[in-house]
Amino acid sequence: MTTLTKNKVNDLIMSQIPSFGSFQTLREEGLAFLKEKGLPAMKEEEYKFTAISKKLEQSISDFSPAGKVVLNAETVKSHLFEGFDGDIIVFNNGHFDSELSSFQDQSYELNQLSESSPENLGKIAKIEKDPFVALNTAAFEDGIYIKVGRNKQVEKPIYLLFFNQANQGQIITPRILIEAEDNAEVTFLESSISLDEEAYFCNMVTEVKVAQNAHVHYNRLQHENKKAVTVNNFETDIHRDATFTSVVVSLEGDMLRNNLTLNLLDSGCEGNMYGLYLLDGKTHVDNHTNVDHTKPHAESNELYKGILADSSRAVFNGKIFVRQDAQKTNAFQQNNNILLSENATINTKPQLEIWADDVKCSHGCTTGQLDEEALFYLQARGIGKIQAKGLLLYAFAGEVLEHIANESFRKHIDALVQTRLGSSF
Template sequence: MSTLTTQDTFNSILESAPKNFTELRSKGKAQYLSQGLPALKDEEYKFTPIRKKIEQTISRFELAKSFEVNALDVKAAIFAGFEGSVLVFTNGKFIPELSSYDTTLTVNEITDQPDLPLGSIAKAEKDPFVGLNQAGFQDGIAISLPKKSKIEKPVLLLSFYKSNEGQVIQPRIWIEAGDFAEASFIDLSVSMDDSPYFVNKVVEIKGGVNSQLNYYRLQNEGKHVIEVSNTETDIREHSRFTSVNVSLSGDMVRNNLNLNLIGSNSEGNMYGLYLLNGKTHVDNHTNVDHTIPHAESNELYKGILADQSRGVFNGKIFVRQDAQKTNAFQQNNNILLSEDAIVNTKPQLEIWADDVKCSHGCTTGQLDEEALFYLRARGIDKTQAKGLLLYAFAGEVLEHIGDESFREYCIALVGDRLGSKF
């Protein structure tokens, strides 16, 4: 397979991009060309050889086109008990005829919204993949919640993916909530076949004052999928944002999650679970930026790794000089079930204020033998006891999923994995 150069990669994507958002695309192009695809020498990607993986896997570095799905495909993909809005996408393109949603929401294709401030939250200079998406995204969606709106039932972002000989898919999502608005979003992707493809996704979330937003995400796609996602949000005064990310499958996955606490009495919550086996590689990079006094952030990521899987966690908390009275907490815990499984973890605090409460930490080890002995002494066999301990470990993250149907769906997936594999 031929090796890709930065210039060739960019040009092939740009050729298929619409001729709109000219200034935005130009900035994305400049940033991407100045950085190129990251290699292991780049500090932010030192444990994740994604450039090599892309070059080895993607045979046609061009944008994959939309394809047809039907109502039966949509019905089959929706988990039991779900009630709410459904927005359907194929390879990043919004399919309105298969979607149904609360009329309080305003939903438009991004290509029909030339005045959207795309790139104002997720900036191309932060990550080369943001620049690549910004320069070459083809389709996307803009969701708007009016002031004081309360969307009682969750909004399911249901993405179907299929590629021809390994192509690139670049979804783009913009979510804007007015003051005092409340909503929950569930991001769920479905692989239509077992072919390899590369997803490069950017999600920007702009919350208003006193807004309450939740963003839940499940990654359970094909074993040959390469995926990079950049999710970034601005959290304003008296607002709360909660993210829960559950990663179960894929070839190589990189999740960049950035919370910008730009209002007093704001709260940002980040929870993640990666349950990996085979040779799956998942890299979670998070960033919380405290810029204003009287704000709080909470972060808990947990990993269970078996076989030759690899997990990476790099969490950064910045507390700026003016951000007095900050509360910031971060924890990463991992259980290794194989001598060949690897975790690289690096929780970080950078504090420039002096009146704060901040903590961070990480643990990596095996199952608690005393707890395992305790359960076995009460008549529980080893396999079941092991599964119970692992389930309890994972459940601390899953309990932060507010929607009951999605939480039960994730619990069932995790339970099946723990019961059958471990």
């Protein structure tokens, strides 16, 4: 794959890899993959528009794991949004912080991975799928396991707060496994927060099992500093009559790579993927999505929208697979973008691969500038140009924001989006 760190990664990970517990075999598998493949170069099809290995070579001097930093309850409280009511799970440089977390709901179980050794760890997000899954698997020290029991409904949202502050040359490796058993229902909120303006590399893996007739909503906000490099591998297994909905809002960072995979494993299940990226400066966001329809009578919906200013760059690569047995599939995919600068760039590639003959599938993409006629129409009715521009952009973004499940979180992100559209754009 790449000459970058093929020796550096292997040597450093081998010296830093934890040696405790039942994860040792899994870690060794991740390390063996890295030894053979290394990290991806731009010549690799999946990373051809995102030079993340080069970025790491420039930004990260080694791959030693980041330890915890000083973090207190006041800092956590200051990052709660208005109207929040629910449980809080705090991560300090990727390490679960039980003292600063607050979880009262008895409808689910929360344990550290090292205390529970769940059998599904590493079986949903497989090492061979992506080199950064292998890197996380080799390097993560611990993580959390959340289990929502059969017929349980978690009425209030579970808020995952990731506080990041690593010295240059450190890697943050959060690991999460979520299982929603039959007929369970839960909503997760997630925010990534930079505690300073220094560079760091966060390599996160989240695995989610959505059992029969379970319903999981996962809403994620990426609002990190302008030097943050983040890879997020998020993979789900969705079973009969179950629903999973993801909303990802990316506002800031240096280079963000989001790999999101929905495996629709049985009839009657539904997977929804929504994304919004508002980029300025030199921010680079790459959304790679995969939807795998394996059985008949399943449905997927995907809508990603982007607004790009300055010299920012976005990549969208969406793949829908419809297997031969997946008759009566309904699959929709769309990527729409507005470029506000001649220097902004979007590389978009929606894809369909269909092996069944009785399906309803569509995909497409659009890229353009603001509608000058609509802008003129608003100005002709007494609305200033800046305000008119903001209204049009907000209307464009709102179609994604309306899918955020929690009202207070939606209002919080809505305010951030409006501020961004009114100032930076």
